[in-house]
Amino acid sequence: MDYLNFMLFGNTIFEYVMLIVYIFLGVIAGKVLKILIEKYAKKLVGKTKTVWDDVVIDAVKLPLMIVVFAIFFRYGMLSLNLTPNLITLVNESVNVVYILALLIFTLKFVDDVFIYWIIPRAEKSESKLDDQIIPPVRKLLKIFIVIGGILLMLANLQVDISALLAGICIGGLAVALASQDTLENFLGGLIIISDKTFLIHDWIKWGGGEGVVEEVGIRSTKVRTFGDTIITVPNGDLVKTEVENYSARRKRQVKTTIGVTYSTTPEKMVKAKEIIKDILDEHHGVVDPIRVSFTEFGNFSLNIRVEYFVREFGFDYFLTTVDEVNTKIMTKFRDAGIDFAFPTQTLHLTNDDDALNVNFIGEREQ
Known part of the structure; x- marks a missing residue:
């Protein structure tokens, strides 16, 4: 060997x-x-x-x-x-x-x-603010740790850290000036978090779309649309545009029109309004203001304008409340002999000089 x-x-x-x-x-x-x-x-x-x-x-x-x-x-x-x-x-x-x-x-x-x-x-915790702050803080902390580790490695290799840091500061300033959009998005994220414009899981609407906030990052905000896709929106864009926060509302508005037939008497019209008002007053999900008014002589109906608000307990609760209110109105109107209107036309036939004249009264909704 x-x-x-x-x-x-x-x-x-x-x-x-x-x-x-x-x-x-x-x-x-x-x-x-x-x-x-x-x-x-x-x-x-x-x-x-x-x-x-x-x-x-x-x-x-x-x-x-x-x-x-x-x-x-x-x-x-x-x-x-x-x-x-x-x-x-x-x-x-x-x-x-x-x-x-x-x-x-x-x-x-x-x-x-x-x-x-x-x-x-x-x-x-009940607050949503900590859920919003944690993701960007977590990322920033990792970035700082990596930078610190790299500097320690370079120092061990006898690299002049002070000169390197000075170069990084100058280069960072140049990069910041050259990439103003990135800086704008970063500052936009800080503004969103500090102003509490919206929080994680909030339903928001802005110029470019609508959805539920999933994450507020350093550069952008991720929003889950109702089509189950993710939209990544630069924070700077959200700061510059109007953002409507549906989750911040305390109640949901319902505004509708109920039409009854022209054969309805004034007494029955008063009764119809009383029925609607009583149903809204008695329902535990409905809150003020409640407005019920006979507002219009329509083309084929006498129109009652109905406006009320539903407690903000989620969209399913809202739909259930509206469904119960509408069902009770149908039941009470039927019991009171009040008929709902629908698009109609009346034909008057006359026979003058052996010629048939047809006159239309009313208009048909297309």
Whole structure:
């Protein structure tokens, strides 16, 4: 086995084989560590009442595998005969890997804190504002963590961070001036959140569409339409246009016209209005103002204008209330002998000088 002692780039073949063995052992050790964490550590922390140990265990698995592999790789590389520059490069590279593992752990830990602790508490609260603030804060926090991790890596590689930050600030200013739309959308998102223009799950209508708000992001707002599609609207557009928030209303308006036949007597007209008014007054879902008035001599009907409001307990409650009111009006009108009007025409036939004249009275609705 003299070939193992063959020199290549200042090291024997045996030393290169040992490097491969170290790398292989690093992979195996990482896998074994992961299995031990999932099989034993997870079961152990699962018996505790606090959620924090579960969060830590869940976040530490992958970083620990990376660190273990980096340790074995480092020992394998340093077992070779390397130049001082290469040794420095190996040490700095492994340190960068350590920082990467720490970055992955921090991102996962922060994300799990939102998932297991912050979001469940926000869902239990009555306020919708926290539901709206959490998504953009969660994204911004991740961005800051990534930026911090990258700066640490660069500092470990002996990069001048102060000069880099100065360049980033100047470049960021130039980019901000060049991309005013992005800045406008970001500021628009802050305005929407601070002004509480609308909240998550609110039903809104604006110049470009209508739907239910699902997420208010850093740049845009996602709205679920009633056709079950998603519209992504730039925040700047929503700030500049009129937004009608249907979810902010306290009651829903109903405005309709009920037509009765021209054969209805004045006494029955008064009775019809009393019937409608009593039904609206007695219904638990109807609130003031209630207006019932004989307003118009129509083409084929005497028209009663009816206006009232329904308590805001959702669209299904609104439909049920209107349905019950209309059904009661039909029943009471039938019992009182009051007839609903419908489009009609009356023909008067006369016979003058053996010629048939037909006169139409009234108009037919098309």
